[in-house]
Amino acid sequence: MEKEVLQHHLNMNRRRFLSKLSLGVGSVALGSLLIPDLFGSKDHQEELLQRLPQFAPKAKRIIYLFQNGAPSQLELFDYKPLLREQFGKDLPASIRMGQRLTGMTAGQTKFPLAGSFYDFAQYGESRAWISDLLPHTAAIADELCIIKSMYTEAINHDPALTFFQTGAQVGNRPSMGAWLSYGLGSENANLPAFCVLLSKGKGNGQGVYSKLWTNGFLDSIHQGVQFSSSENPVLYLNNHESIDKADRRKMLDELAALNDENYKTFGDPEISAKVQQYEMAYRMQTAVPEVTDLSKEPESVIKLYGADCLVPGTYAANCLLARKLSENGVRFVQLYHQGWDSHGNLPGEMRGQCQDTDQASAALVTDLKQRGLLDETLVIWGGEFGRTNYCQGALTKENYGRDHHPRCFSIWMAGGGIKPGVYGETDEYGYNIINNPVHVHDFHATVLHLMGMDHEQLTFKHLGRRYRLTDVAGKVVNDIIKA
Template identity: 80%
Template sequence: MQKQILEHGLGINRRKFLSKLSLGLGSVALGSLLIPDLFGAKSDEEMLLAGLPQFAPKAKRIIYLFQNGAPSQLDLFDYKPKLIDMFGQDLPASIRMGQRLTGMTADQKKFPLAGTAFKFNQYGEAKAWISELLPYTSKVVDDLCFIKSMHTEAINHDPALTFFQTGAQVGNRPSMGSWLSYGLGSENKNLPAFCVLLSKGKGNGQGVYSKLWSNGFLDSIHQGVQFSSGDNPVLYLNNPEGINKSDRRKMLDKLEELNAQTFQESGDPEINAKVQQYEMAYRMQTAVPEITDLSKEPEDIVKLYGPDCLIPGTYAANCLLARKLSENGVRFVQLYHQGWDSHGSLPTEIKGQCMDTDQSSAALITDLKQRGLLDETLVIWGGEFGRTNYCQGKLEKTNYGRDHHPRCFTIWMAGGGVKPGVYGETDEFGYNITQNPVHVNDFHATVLHLMGIDHEKLTFKHLGRRYRLTDVAGQVVKGIIA
């Protein structure tokens, strides 16, 4: 009787019900194949990341041209005629206001003002001041957003550099690239989401260390992959002698079986991360050699970046490689160029640094733009802090040094939803910010916003609390967003 009532009420009999059920199970099986994690239990972090990006991103990828050692904004972007007029006079105490000094100038009795030795002119619709040291940058000025009011608390290189890269002045925090890898992943399964390129100029260099592209407490799959200038751009990627691709595939399959057994016993997520790294390395064997081969670039591209772009390990070559990596779906490409730490003989050293970087930095903007990629690629140029308006050591009009100055400095950004122009201002001495200050936390919040991420929601639980790139601070700088 119950069977008859059921069949009558639903309009189906037992045979039809089982037939429909089989179709449903087939759909579930297909869904699990197409989306492997669809029916698996998800952690809080996985549930959070399922919603990223949280709103329409203005940028898909980032290329960060980090000028390690702190370029002098007063000799490149922040033109202050008053410093030239007052050359050699002591910095007024009312301007310095007892600001913290480094150990290198704390014992100085006086702080003689050092106006720049270089000529400046205004360029573009925004009439941005650009030094004669940057003739190529001056040609792309209408694509750039100059933030002249950056500031930080860190006054020494290592904590300041670490702060810009990780959002904290101490180590063991994930870098910005690792956060983006964790949040958004890569657009190309054959390449990592986060790549690192190093170069060094002739100026006084500050070291860079792997902690700057560390995954910190995130899974190791999110660590930056460093490319070298040797015959093997990524170390240990090639097969050992006597091992072919088929042998490597068999080895990885067996290794995955062993790791799966170990994971069942221990539950350590790092085991799965290692398996993913092995598989990524296997896929990179084909993708990396093709991308890193710059010899096939057309003549007009070589001319655009300059002849050094064909010399592996140079800044120019890394800028070109960054374009290729980004074009192929790498989410975050980080360049470090050392040599900007000019405590003495700054006019000589900065000339060399600009010769190394000016043409290829501008070329990257032009190249991305002509390929239709600039609108979706955020390019960032800048160092860890600025340089003082007063001289460190011996003062001459064509030979002076500048100490560290975290109170105000200039970076520029381009593409990726950034509004071209000049944002922020400093006083007539180039010492204090007078308009629109931008802190490092604000910078990070804005970069994540441009990538479609609310910086307060991209978090990871570690040691009982939730961490984020901006820690407990940061406001999106809406004035630079197009």
Template identity: 85%
Template sequence: MEKEQLEFHMNINRRRFLTTLGVGLGGVALGSLLVPDLFSGKDQQEALLQKLPQFAPKAKRIIYLFQNGAPSQLDLFDYKPLLSERFGQDLPASIRMGQRLTGMTSDQKKFPLAGSYFNFSQHGQTGAWFSELLPHTAGIADELCVIRSMYTEAINHDPALTFFQTGAQVGNRPSMGAWLSYGLGSENQNLPGFCVLLSKGKGNGQGVYSKLWTNGFLDSVHQGVQFSSGENPVLYLNNHEGIPGTDRREMLDKLAELNNENYANFADPEIKAKVQQYEMAFRMQTAVPEITDLSKEPESIVKMYGADCLTPGTYAANCLLARKLSESGVRFVQLYHQGWDGHGNLPNEIRGQCQDTDQASAALVKDLKQRGLLDETLVIWGGEFGRTNYCQGLLKKDNYGRDHHPRCFTIWMAGGGVKPGVYGETDEFGYNIVKNPVHVHDFHATVLHLMGLNHEELTFKHLGRRYRLTDVAGNVVKDIIKT
């Protein structure tokens, strides 16, 4: 047993040392700059082995505004006048090329082209096209890297959503936030490294579930912590009635002693993870109420985000809270906004969705910039796949639906070392990519690179195999990164 414990500890130390430790005095110097409390004498080994990026990062933190349900790129970002010119005509078979269909359109005999109901115009020095539905986003056009050539493999919501969040279409894989927590840790000892915020829109919604922010096979300290809009933003955080903080502190100290004895016997890393989680929860008792209090925000900020930002649980409130969390050092803030599943009555539903999200999304970028935080914060906006250029069901000028389309769709990124501009191009039908395709694995590889992590080296051995966020694929999209 002693020999097995020794080998276990050696493997853990060797793996973490080789994957995250800087080389020589240069690495130590870099560590002291990136982690100010590195040599404070408190948890020095954990600070050194888990918080250092592998090379100089472009970004320190990420805010991911995930638009759950798949926004229609053809009604928001990817202007295709040909679809209006050929409104109602059948999609040529030479363009569709026998693409797999969902069960919702597999029985359709024809695929009538549906031009957008909304007007488009170009904005900023980049000349990017934006729909009239996005006036606020268009106003920050010169801050955005608009990627029009995203593509994915999944054609249905659950596997596509899981793929974007975990790098795999099946469950029980660590999410993006968990991988970043594992690789870099948190900059704030009183808050988790990975926080999750949820909101619901006015449109047809798709569910979100905890497997999207799971730690998977990583230690449980890396799981996302969900914040709610209720009286207690983090459940089970407060002490029971009649139990003062001093008693809670004493109980945790005694519990830690017992757990450490247990760890000495079994060397199970989850025992250490429990101790860390108890300590984090204790520190969060003070930090969470303060950071979730939005009532002290100045009037100028409320006006920027919109009046809804003072209503807990709204998209605007979550964007403002995301700024506060990121500003406080939370490594990865994940927002999910539901309601983008536009299979029918899309013009009406997407109008409501944009009313909920456009102003607050742009305000977040502007707010970060005015605070000097945008250069070190990567903001991402997008869904799990795109929408078809043809109508699902009955076609009308002002009332149509679009089915799922994994072949091409649009996301945007801002700050965090990305170049403003438009990257990638689709054909005149908005159906296939004709320039600079970006796969989901490429997206993940690029995000990790911006955070100072090599996606091929950020691995974890599980069940005899080394896993990573990008599986066995992925290329960094260097053309969108500032030099």
């Protein structure tokens, strides 16, 4: 009890000292930036040692292009000519090995193999196989590390998506962006460290929810800030027409004074987090309109991303906005593009999805490289799991669907210290991994490593236990990292 009282008074003394430095709540915000443990408990102060890069980072920022709904690797990156040769034949039991099925195909007695409707060709120095659906992605093959051996335990969308975003299949855990905000903060005091952008494609969609960009048990300042495609990109950010900037400043100062009294009574660090959020919103009133204004982009950039980049809320517009946010110091930009859940009419849905995403994804990588930003920006493209090599439901060469397949799937990464090439391999049926498996925890460990963080050291004590993004597993995949 004495230690708690001492810590409380220590925090209060620091707060009073900083209150002399400037006027009102401005000093509170300044203090929280200069002394991150200002309002923290002893446990939070111990965590301060982790809140800087622990070694030289390969990347400073991340743009994660999440393809929600699980794109089929067999139509995009994992070329399997055997599936065409054996089209319609039953998947051998020796290959399936009784592996888990979803409720959608558990009643099937046959598992007819379905070769891709689309052709493949090899590109780049690595001679990577890339589908005809992705001509723009193929053109940047030498920038990509295509990982063909990703796997997860989750077999349904919500737990699999949650697992990729938070390191756990259940909710209420901090998301990857929140962990990086907590560990590294933002490079720009006028913008959040973690921003979220949403878009919908032409295919069958799966929902995305705010739990995917939650702060979980971390301070709420680390929660992702969602941008919308409306006239006001960040809701409730602008002042009411009857309130000018001076009035807003006065209101925030008075509110900070009330929160100061509240903190003296309760000593809750979340009170200071609220003050920081109010101050961030105040600064964002100037920064957000500028960074979200795409009208000043040159014609060459519009041509690079495609005309859709001028249509708010499209995938192309979000890719361009992600570049602008990233170059302005946002630590983690998360895009979610819905529409990849192709249980039926897969050839048609895949074509539409690729038309939405191929050009803009490649343009983002190209744009970053042209600006000298790719080496310090990690770009990630992929979904929550893969697709089966057999058909779900009726099968024809022109129309088929694929069920969920967590045992092996493909993603790509570019920039940020990643070594271009192809990593991992699946069997000739595209059903099992035969070398270099990469688990979701390994993926998270590698991403944190690229950002200069040891995944075993980036922890937060909650309810008596130290948590981390990789839980109690994960290993860095050093083979895909540049020396």
